[in-house]
Structure formats: structure tokens, C-alpha cells
Amino acid sequence: MTGFAMPAPGREPTPAEPHENDEPDEEQLADDALVDLGAWQKQLAITGPLERLDAELVGIEPVKTRVREIAALLLVDQLRARFGLNASRPTLHMCFTGSPGTGKTTVALRMAEILKGLGYLRRGHLVSVTRDDLVGEYVGHTAPKTKAVLNRALGGVLLIDEAYYLYRADSERDYGPEAIEILLQVMEAQRDDLVVILAGYRDRMDSFFASNPGIASRIAHHIDFPDFTVDELVRIAELMADRENHRFAPEARQALREYLERRMAQPRFANARSVRNALDRMRLRQANRLVAAGELVGKDDLVRLEPADITVSRVFGTGS
Amino acid sequence: MRITQGTFSYLPDLTDDEIRAQLQYAIEAGWAVAVEFTDDPHPRNNLWEMWGLPMFDIADAAAGLAEIRACRDACPQHYVRVCAYDASYGRQTTALSFIVHRPPDEPGFRLDRQEASDRRIRYTLSPYAARQPHSRRYQPGG
Numbered sequence: 001m002t003g004f005a006m007p008a009p010g011r012e013p014t015p016a017e018p019h020e021n022d023e024p025d026e027e028q029l030a031d032d033a034l035v036d037l038g039a040w041q042k043q044l045a046i047t048g049p050l051e052r053l054d055a056e057l058v059g060i061e062p063v064k065t066r067v068r069e070i071a072a073l074l075l076v077d078q079l080r081a082r083f084g085l086n087a088s089r090p091t092l093h094m095c096f097t098g099s100p101g102t103g104k105t106t107v108a109l110r111m112a113e114i115l116k117g118l119g120y121l122r123r124g125h126l127v128s129v130t131r132d133d134l135v136g137e138y139v140g141h142t143a144p145k146t147k148a149v150l151n152r153a154l155g156g157v158l159l160i161d162e163a164y165y166l167y168r169a170d171s172e173r174d175y176g177p178e179a180i181e182i183l184l185q186v187m188e189a190q191r192d193d194l195v196v197i198l199a200g201y202r203d204r205m206d207s208f209f210a211s212n213p214g215i216a217s218r219i220a221h222h223i224d225f226p227d228f229t230v231d232e233l234v235r236i237a238e239l240m241a242d243r244e245n246h247r248f249a250p251e252a253r254q255a256l257r258e259y260l261e262r263r264m265a266q267p268r269f270a271n272a273r274s275v276r277n278a279l280d281r282m283r284l285r286q287a288n289r290l291v292a293a294g295e296l297v298g299k300d301d302l303v304r305l306e307p308a309d310i311t312v313s314r315v316f317g318t319g320s
Numbered sequence: 321m322r323i324t325q326g327t328f329s330y331l332p333d334l335t336d337d338e339i340r341a342q343l344q345y346a347i348e349a350g351w352a353v354a355v356e357f358t359d360d361p362h363p364r365n366n367l368w369e370m371w372g373l374p375m376f377d378i379a380d381a382a383a384g385l386a387e388i389r390a391c392r393d394a395c396p397q398h399y400v401r402v403c404a405y406d407a408s409y410g411r412q413t414t415a416l417s418f419i420v421h422r423p424p425d426e427p428g429f430r431l432d433r434q435e436a437s438d439r440r441i442r443y444t445l446s447p448y449a450a451r452q453p454h455s456r457r458y459q460p461g462g
Contacts, residue, residue, distance in 0.1 A: 123379045144373070151387075155380020193382035 029082050040079070049113040057103055057110075058239065059232035066223050067111065074118040091220045092120065092195045093187055095209075097202040098225025101271030104199045105159065107225075112157040115195060122193075123155035131165040134179040142175040146182045154193045163198035164208035184214050228271050233260045237275050246283065247303050255307040262315040278313070285309040321428030323361045326401060326417040336385065339402070339420055343381035346404035351415050352376045353384045354405065355391050357398045359457040360450050361426070374405060392421045397458040399423070423449075423458040 029035070050071060053064060070092065077087055092115070096104040109126050116124025133149055136142035150158065160166070166176040166183075187196050198205070198215075202224065209216035228236065234257055241248060248256060259278065263269055286309045290297055324330055334342070346353055354374035358365060371391040375383055384402065391400050400421035403414050427448035434442040449457040 122382070125379050148373075148375075151375055151378050151383035154378065154383040154386070190382065190386060193380065193386075 028084050031083070033083075035079060035082070037075075037079070040075075049110055049117060053107070053110045053114075056239070057106065058235045059228050060103055060107075060225055063103075063107055063223055063225055066221065067107070067114065070221070071114055071118060074115075074120055078119065089120075089192060091191055091218070093191070093219045094195070094197045094221040094223060095205065095219045096197055096199040096223050096225060097205045099201065099227050099271060101273030101275075102225035102227065103272060104225055105161070108157060108159045108197050108199070111195075111197070115157070121156055121195065125153075125156035126159055127153040127156060128159045128161060130161050131176070134160070134166065134183070135175050137175075139175075142178045143182055146179045147186075150182070150186045150194070154190065157195045157197060159197045159199060162200045164200050164204045167208055167212055169211060180212060180215065184218065187218055230257060230260055230264065233264075233271070233275055236272050237279060240276060240279050241305065244279070244283070245303060246279075246305055248305050249307065252305050252307045252310060255310040259310050259313055259315060266315065281313070282309045285312060321426055323399075323419075323422070323426060323428075325361070325363065326419055328418045333422075334418070334420065339388065340381045340385050342416070342418070343384040343402065343404075346416055347378060347381060347384075349404075349406070349415070350408070351404035351406045353378065354403045355384070355387045355400065356403060357391055357395050357400045359395075359398045359423075359454065361399055361447050362429075362445065362450065368399075368401065371400070374403075388420050396421075397423045425458065 050068065053067060057064070073090060077090070080087060094111075096108065098104055105128065108128075112121065112124045112126045115121045127149070129149055134142070134146045136145045160183075166180055168174045168176055183196070186194065196219075198219065200208070234253070237256055237260070238248065238253075260275070263274060263278065282305050286305055289306070289308060290301065328334060343353055352374040355371040356368035357371055358368040372387060375387070378384065388400065388402065398421070399419060401417055401419045404416040406413060406415035429445045429447050432444045432446060434444070436442050452459070
């Protein structure tokens, strides 16, 4: 067996991990060495996702702060490793709580990118599941189903939306606890390969944790997504409109603010999601207005949203 | 006698890192990775027992490696192999198959000669291990 040699496939850094090529892990720094953190940060390709988090998501400052803290911790940990200071890998299972439409899924997606950039995750993909994907229908169905989902998510982020549905206190024959048990096992045994994010409404999440202390203790980061203010919602609407190549006329902006104030007071207000729906309706009305007028239209007319497209909404009490 | 079946079988046993790299290659090629085990190492024994279903949509080799480790722990006295199935049209066959675990002691094969008519000799192989009933093969001292 000693006559020939093959390059060991596991020892070559793959091109999918560029920072490992640039910064070989073997290279250890002297005790008095200095590292330019800013330059190193750029090399790790996390500044991109972090900046996009800032630019594309309005508001939710506490969330951004926490994401930045986690990124900084991982960055410093890597740097410490280069000085030979070993620390255990931090657990990064998270819980996102907040009202509907506050950006939980979007932040989870960005989180996967950031963690991949920092080398914490190897793939950085997001697998988004709900109760139906984890819990089976009959005895013996749940475990393989949950395991298959977890296997799919390894190397990336598993986002369990409305995680509290996994546990149903009222039903004894529910298979949810079985899924929770397997989830806990994998969260513990393979935490190097997987980040689990539980998302849901705050109050129900709290009662879920109260009845499943095992899960609560394994989640290090509880991040609360605050509701948006009117100013933030207006900026979100403008960002969304901009992405769809629309623009609000100056008077329409005032109408939009009034609309949002009224809509916020109504039941079933879902923050950014409601804004998106409202914007879709405004585009319908704009199209209808242009067609009904049947006049000459220029590019500007197609882009501009007028106050009339907003004020006919049912929240103004004039009927739609 | 060390049995040689599948890819890499003339190389020293792959380390877990090397197995991980092979799995990742298979996953990126779009092949479904499956873990199988047996205690009958006869070269014509193509159908090994399946350790769970093939993993069709995994993204990272960690999932495959975890299954391999679980299988090794459950069957330390068995052979464990990884198969990667290429489902693409025109191929639809096992694209890669290699042994990732073998029993500590492999007794090897016995060559049987059978006298047939007209002084012809028929040869056949039988694994020493397979003389024991299922589940008692490869036991220490057996």
C-alpha cells in the first residue's frame, strides 16, 4: 500500500470557500502581530450582506444590532483562532418573534448569507418549513419525515415558521412532540452543521417555550421584531414602489401616510405585508384610471401613483 | 483478507474528511446518496441492506456523513458502503460506490473446486464469514 500516493481530496481547500484559500488556517500569527480588521472583514464577504441588510430593510434597529453583534463575534472568534486562542463554537440557534410582516423570513435569509460569509455554515441555504413538513400523519411517519427535512437543511439554516404549532397541548395523540424530540437531538448533536431559527408571534411562542423547556434552553438568541412606525412604513412603501418601477406623486405621499395611519388602527394589520398588498391594489387602481381616461399616456404617467389611487381605498370610508 | 469492492478500494481506508469531500462531489453532481450495509461480502452480492432511504435533496455532505456514522455505530461488524445514484436520463445507474466501513477482522474467501463431467473443474467462492448464520458473522473469535 505504500507504493503510490493520491492527493487526499479532503485536504484540498475547495474553490467554494475562497477565504480559506486566502487565509490558510494553518498560518498562526505571532503573539505581537496586528491584523487590520477592516480589510479582513472585506475579504470575508460579510460586509455585502450586512450592508444590504441595512439598505434594504427599513427600521427593525434592535434586530440589525443583534445581527451585527453576532457577525462581530464570529469575526473576532476567527481572528482569535489565528492567534491560537481556541474557543468553542457559539450556538447560533435563534428565535425570531414579532407581528406578521415584520421581516422575520427576510432576516433569516440574510442571516444564512452572513453566516456562510463568516464560514460558520458551509452552504448557507435556507430551508423554510412549517408543522406539516415535520409532523407525520400516523405512527412511525414522523421520525423519517423530520429527519429528511433536517438532512436537507444541514449546512444551512432551517427556518421553522410558526413553530408553536409543533406542540398541541390539547391533543394527546399528536405526533408533534416526537418531531420536537428529534429536532432537539439534531440541534445538539449537529450544531456545527445547522442553525435552527424558530419564528412566530411573541405570545404564542412564549407559551410554546413554557411547555417545552428543552427547546427554550437550547436557543441562545431571542430576537424580537418590533412593529414598524408610520414613517418606516412610508419608506417601505416607497422602496417597494421603487423596486416595481413606480413612484409616488408628492401629493400621493401625504395620502399614503394618511392611508397607513388609518390602516394601522384597523384589525389584521400585517405591517410590511399589508403595505405590499396596498401597493398591489394601488397599481390596480392606477391601471384602471389610465384605461378609463383613455388619453395619451407617457412613461411618467405609467410610473406615477396619484393620490386618487390611494384615497378611494375602503379605509377612507368612501368605498372602493 | 481485505476485500476490494467499488471505487477507492485499493487505497487506504478513506478518512471522514475524504468521505465528506466525495459525498459533496456526488451531491454537487446531482446524485442521490444512499448508505447500505451487509455482512455477506460475496462479490456477487449486489443488493445490500439499505440504511434508510436514499437522500435525494440534501445540500451538504454533513447529512450523509451523519447517516454513515449512525450506520457504523449500529453495525460495527458489517461492511458499510455509500452509493451515489445518477438519475439523469441515459445513465440512470449507480455512479459512485465505495466502502466506508469494514469489520476489524476479515477472514476472506474459500475457493471450492467441483469435479464436473469430463474432468471439468468448476470453481466457486464462498466467504468464510458467511458460514455463520446471519448476525453471527464477524463476531470476535467466531
